[in-house]
Amino acid sequence: MQDSAMIDSDVVAELQDVMGNDFSVLVESFERDGRQRLAALTAALDAGDTERFRREAHSFKGSSGNLGAVQVCTLCMELEALANEGNLSRAVTVLERLDGTFKQACDALNAL
Template identity: 35%
Template sequence: SHPRFHPAAPVLDPQVLTDLEALGGPEFVAGLMEDFLQEAAQVVQAMQAAAGQGDVRRFRAEAHALRSSAANMGARAVQELCAAAEAMVPAEIAGAGARQVALLAAELDRVREARPPAMARAGQAS
């Protein structure tokens, strides 16, 4: 294989999903995922606004909250993007905060698309 080729990590950590499903079944996981995605959409909007207003504390606080939720759902790339957003210094937030939020929004779209079929169906039913 090519030395610089690394297979992409799964959008959702299958072990986390398996563990969650063992706790409450597929419907439970689907509900958690739907709640996570709804919360994430609100956080992305709040981070976008905070970046535009130069509100460093809010930008970081929103990123921190979403990072914790992403960890619970096994959304590793979302977790990493949030950690990077939390680590941004004020000048970076002013200059590149919106771009970081756009990357986060794109990754959340990948999470939505990567849901197992049962989760997607349950999410649409609610």
């Protein structure tokens, strides 16, 4: 792992092997999707829609895990757990951390 476990270098290396020059397209797609998911999480939180919030966190967890964005995945797991508990009161703080962590993960992936 590199970047203080921001990304899993083994997962990324395998993806780069498989994707070749198209790896950058995968990263671009992850960035675009991640921005949409962050917006959807914020909207669900603002609306108090716990189930939608849970689904968005779950999906974001999957895509970030598949790309090796370890810290993003971990924060999404935390958000999903909060939604499963029906406790979104702490979600604002975690969502803020997720926003910054997502940007750092994208920077790390783009630097490869």
